[in-house]
Amino acid sequence: MNSTGTAVLASAQPPRKLWLDHVQEWLTTVDHKRIGLMYIGYALIFLVVAGVEALLMRIQLSAPDNHFLSPEVFNCMFTMHGTTMVFFVGMPILFGFGNYLVPLMIGARDMAFPRLNAFSFWISAFGGLLLYFSFLGGSGLYGAGSAPDVGWFAYAPLTAKLFSPGHSTDYWTLSILLSGIGSVGTALNLIVTIFTMRCKGMTMTRLPLLCWLYVVTSWLTFLALGPLTAAQIMLCLDRFAGSHFFDVQAGGSAVLWMHFFWIFGHPEVYILVLPAFAFANEIIPVFSRKPIFGYPAMVAASVLIGFISLGVWAHHMFTVGLGPEGNAFFTLATMIVSVPTGIKIFNWLATIWGGKIRFATPMLFSIGFLFQFLIAGLTGIMLSVAPFDWQLGNSYFVVAHFHYVLVGAILYMIFAAFYYWYPKMFGRMLSEKLGKWHFWLFTFGFHLTFDTMHIPGLLGMPRRVFTYPADRGWAMLNQIETVGGFIQAIALLLFVWNMIQSYRTGKEAGPDPWDAWTLEWATSSPPPHYNFAVDPVVHSRRPLWDRKHPESPDTHYE
Amino acid sequence: MQEHASLPRDAAKNAAAPHGETGIESIHLPSPTVWPMVLALGVTLLVAGLITNAAISLLGAVFAVAASVGWFRNVLPHERHEEVHAPVSAAERAAAVAASAGPRPAPAAAAHGQRRLTYSFLSGIEAGAAGGAAMALVATAFGMVRFHSLWYAINLMAASSFLSWSNASDAFLSGFHLQGLLAGLLIHMLISVLVGLLYAATMPIFPRLSLVAGGILGPLVWTGLAFSLTKSVAPLLGARVDWLWFIVSQIAFGLTAVWIVNLRIRFLSAEFQSLPFDQRAGLHSNEAQRSAASEVRQ
Numbered sequence: 001m002n003s004t005g006t007a008v009l010a011s012a013q014p015p016r017k018l019w020l021d022h023v024q025e026w027l028t029t030v031d032h033k034r035i036g037l038m039y040i041g042y043a044l045i046f047l048v049v050a051g052v053e054a055l056l057m058r059i060q061l062s063a064p065d066n067h068f069l070s071p072e073v074f075n076c077m078f079t080m081h082g083t084t085m086v087f088f089v090g091m092p093i094l095f096g097f098g099n100y101l102v103p104l105m106i107g108a109r110d111m112a113f114p115r116l117n118a119f120s121f122w123i124s125a126f127g128g129l130l131l132y133f134s135f136l137g138g139s140g141l142y143g144a145g146s147a148p149d150v151g152w153f154a155y156a157p158l159t160a161k162l163f164s165p166g167h168s169t170d171y172w173t174l175s176i177l178l179s180g181i182g183s184v185g186t187a188l189n190l191i192v193t194i195f196t197m198r199c200k201g202m203t204m205t206r207l208p209l210l211c212w213l214y215v216v217t218s219w220l221t222f223l224a225l226g227p228l229t230a231a232q233i234m235l236c237l238d239r240f241a242g243s244h245f246f247d248v249q250a251g252g253s254a255v256l257w258m259h260f261f262w263i264f265g266h267p268e269v270y271i272l273v274l275p276a277f278a279f280a281n282e283i284i285p286v287f288s289r290k291p292i293f294g295y296p297a298m299v300a301a302s303v304l305i306g307f308i309s310l311g312v313w314a315h316h317m318f319t320v321g322l323g324p325e326g327n328a329f330f331t332l333a334t335m336i337v338s339v340p341t342g343i344k345i346f347n348w349l350a351t352i353w354g355g356k357i358r359f360a361t362p363m364l365f366s367i368g369f370l371f372q373f374l375i376a377g378l379t380g381i382m383l384s385v386a387p388f389d390w391q392l393g394n395s396y397f398v399v400a401h402f403h404y405v406l407v408g409a410i411l412y413m414i415f416a417a418f419y420y421w422y423p424k425m426f427g428r429m430l431s432e433k434l435g436k437w438h439f440w441l442f443t444f445g446f447h448l449t450f451d452t453m454h455i456p457g458l459l460g461m462p463r464r465v466f467t468y469p470a471d472r473g474w475a476m477l478n479q480i481e482t483v484g485g486f487i488q489a490i491a492l493l494l495f496v497w498n499m500i501q502s503y504r505t506g507k508e509a510g511p512d513p514w515d516a517w518t519l520e521w522a523t524s525s526p527p528p529h530y531n532f533a534v535d536p537v538v539h540s541r542r543p544l545w546d547r548k549h550p551e552s553p554d555t556h557y558e
Numbered sequence: 559m560q561e562h563a564s565l566p567r568d569a570a571k572n573a574a575a576p577h578g579e580t581g582i583e584s585i586h587l588p589s590p591t592v593w594p595m596v597l598a599l600g601v602t603l604l605v606a607g608l609i610t611n612a613a614i615s616l617l618g619a620v621f622a623v624a625a626s627v628g629w630f631r632n633v634l635p636h637e638r639h640e641e642v643h644a645p646v647s648a649a650e651r652a653a654a655v656a657a658s659a660g661p662r663p664a665p666a667a668a669a670h671g672q673r674r675l676t677y678s679f680l681s682g683i684e685a686g687a688a689g690g691a692a693m694a695l696v697a698t699a700f701g702m703v704r705f706h707s708l709w710y711a712i713n714l715m716a717a718s719s720f721l722s723w724s725n726a727s728d729a730f731l732s733g734f735h736l737q738g739l740l741a742g743l744l745i746h747m748l749i750s751v752l753v754g755l756l757y758a759a760t761m762p763i764f765p766r767l768s769l770v771a772g773g774i775l776g777p778l779v780w781t782g783l784a785f786s787l788t789k790s791v792a793p794l795l796g797a798r799v800d801w802l803w804f805i806v807s808q809i810a811f812g813l814t815a816v817w818i819v820n821l822r823i824r825f826l827s828a829e830f831q832s833l834p835f836d837q838r839a840g841l842h843s844n845e846a847q848r849s850a851a852s853e854v855r856q
Contacts, residue, residue, distance in 0.1 A: 025590070027592060028590035028591055028592045028595070030588050030589075030591060030594070031587075031590075109585070110588065115591060115594050115632070118595065119594035119595075119597055119598050122594060122599070123598035126598055126601075127602070130605075137610060167609040170609045171609060174605045174606070174609065178601070182598075236608075529642055530585045530642050530644055533585070533646045534583070534646055
């Protein structure tokens with residue numbers, strides 16, 4: 001080839017981007033997919049951080065009278081672990097998936113408010129950084145305090161200036177306030193996007209269940225974040241401006257804080273678990289090769305769960321002493337949640353029943369979720385009975401219960417979602433072999449830790465203690481829990497390695513590797529910036545099924 | 559009748575698959591911007607300053623204000639886009655057209671409507687100026703009839719900013735005062751232009767109601783507001799106002815402003831009224847609209 005030809009070819013190639021160009025692209029992006037990935041990436045970083053904090057606590061508790069961590073550091077660790085997992089891992093990772101998937105699943109090109117979407121991500125991210133800056137800033141600038149140490153619930157009067165000098169509690173309050181702004185922004189964006197940007201033919205009765213679940217989650221976010229934000233502002237006023245909302249000695253009420261916190265806190269559990277349900281709704285049918293069983297019942301159950309979850313908060317406060325009426329109401333309300341939740345479990349089982357099941361990694365994690373969520377629900381019903389809760393409410397039994405929900409249900413479905421949608425996000429399959437190792441190791445570690453954790457709770461081991469005497473008989477059980485924790489950590493490392501390795505050398509995924517049915521699989525992997533070159537039009541809940549099977553489209557049966 | 563999903567047929571084999579009839583579709587997407595990130599950083603620093611140092615808050619405030627301005631400029635008066643070119647096969651295009659067949663405005667009419675939708679600040683300013691002039695005529699007539707003075711109305715307007723003039727005699731207010739003329743004109747022009755801009759922005763949204771809303775209801779509501787405000791803030795001044803004349807002058811403003819806005823935007827036409835809400839409200843903006851705007855400017 002002559003030199004002119006070479007020059008022409010060279011000029012036809014796009015110029016190679018500098019790394020700074022890439023940084024600029026990510027910093028200025030308003031593309032829902034990139035923002036979704038940033039949410040997920042930032043949540044994964046915090047997952048590792050919070051996981052390390054959990055391991056440090058497990059090392060401390062693995063032996064009686066241990067001094068691996070001081071009481072002060074232990075308090076910081078469990079505060080930061082809880083706060084990070086709820087606000088900077090759980091919510092961002094779920095909002096990240098929502099951000100990425102919702103516009104694709106409804107055939108839209110972006111979210112309704114792309115700039116607000118970027119703002120919501122960044123303010124949440126800066127909120128997380130501010131929280132961790134407390135390790136330096138808490139003592140670095142004023143010589144008092146360090147990381148927050150008041151628990152993720154921050155009960156009064158622990159947060160009063162007298163018991164929490166310096167600014168550690170302020171870092172906690174303000175960082176959560178900031179992340180709350182981001183959460184409300186994203187919730188608003190999701191609702192408006194789903195209500196107004198669905199493609200032609202996608203009525204609400206054809207909306208993918210994942211999107212329905214994100215609608216309910218977003219409403220819950222609106223309703224739950226309000227009281228929390230109000231409480232945070234009151235706490236700031238108590239600490240900065242001398243007000244006495246939560247100062248008992250000056251006429252305030254410590255129980256008021258508990259009400260405010262749990263009016264947020266319990267719906268928050270559903271804000272986290274509903275997207276997990278959403279993933280199950282998409283993954284279980286595809287790997288059972290059947291449409292979801294009882295779509296209308298699933299929608300109704302989701303809305304009911306959202307509604308009922310707003311009226312159960314005080315079951316976290318049975319030990320405060322609510323009186324017979326309060327106990328009766330919140331016991332019954334809590335038990336009623338199990339009805340729509342049970343409907344969901346039965347519908348998932350009915351979807352699997354008679355299906356041609358493919359035990360790929362996403363399905364393995366989904367089945368793990370079904371089994372573990374059932375157990376979490378059963379211990380939840382036990383704890384909803386006020387007298388039972390009086391005995392075990394402040395014990396490790398409760399810690400085991402909520403970790404069964406948060407890890408056994410939510411984290412399992414997050415893993416399932418990763419294995420299911422990673423090929424869409426990056427165009428490459430995750431290794432099934434590593435995935436199965438990940439699943440079995442993690443499941444073994446999980447059950448070792450959290451099944452065992454119920455027992456010291458039943459034996460009376462209180463939660464939030466930094467150590468315990470040797471004569472209580474809890475040592476062996478705690479050692480088993482710690483070993484399980486490290487096995488989970490190894491499994492998590494395998495997962496991280498799988499993601500990195502598969503990104504580089506994974507099998508090409510193609511647009512629809514799972515032979516799935518929703519719209520995100522109709523475009524390339526990873527999708528182009530504009531998602532769909534031509535606006536899609538759908539005629540049923542499974543548009544890709546209709547396209548692949550024109551002889552028997554779903555429109556005949558819906 | 560059997561329906562089939564009308565998805566891009568070759569999307570499943572990646573959109574850019576070679577195809578004899580592949581064309582290029584131009585797609586508008588929101589352009590990247592750094593301002594959301596800067597605003598988030600600004601708000602974070604603003605808050606972090608509470609527990610670190612006031613200078614941090616100050617820096618955060620600077621970031622937040624700069625980012626807010628940048629963000630507004632990014633979306634107003636028209637959202638900034640980037641144009642992306644997507645390969646589309648003829649089959650995809652045909653499927654989409656067939657699936658979304660239905661009554662659509664003819665391209666010429668749509669373009670015409672978009673051109674009409676190019677709201678400009680100028681039409682609002684003109685409406686405000688003309689409405690203000692009509693109002694001034696009525697107010698001057700009031701002064702002439704009641705006090706045989708050309709200056710009474712404008713001095714009364716100025717009295718809203720010179721509190722000492724509230725107790726002044728009618729003879730004083732009937733005389734010429736340069737200070738009063740300048741102050742009165744400034745207040746009147748400023749309010750007139752602002753209300754004119756409001757008219758230009760809102761009248762096209764509900765064109766069928768515009769005459770009643772802008773010509774009658776708006777002036778009555780404004781009169782009610784002014785009445786209650788002066789009664790509580792400057793009762794002496796309020797007592798001097800003849801509220802019947804006031805209403806007439808407001809209606810003169812309203813009708814004139816509606817007329818001028820219609821002259822510019824033609825929102826009372828049937829063609830305009832048939833446009834969808836988002837276009838009438840100016841929410842829908844795209845390159846075609848922008849180019850239409852530049853055509854109008856030329």
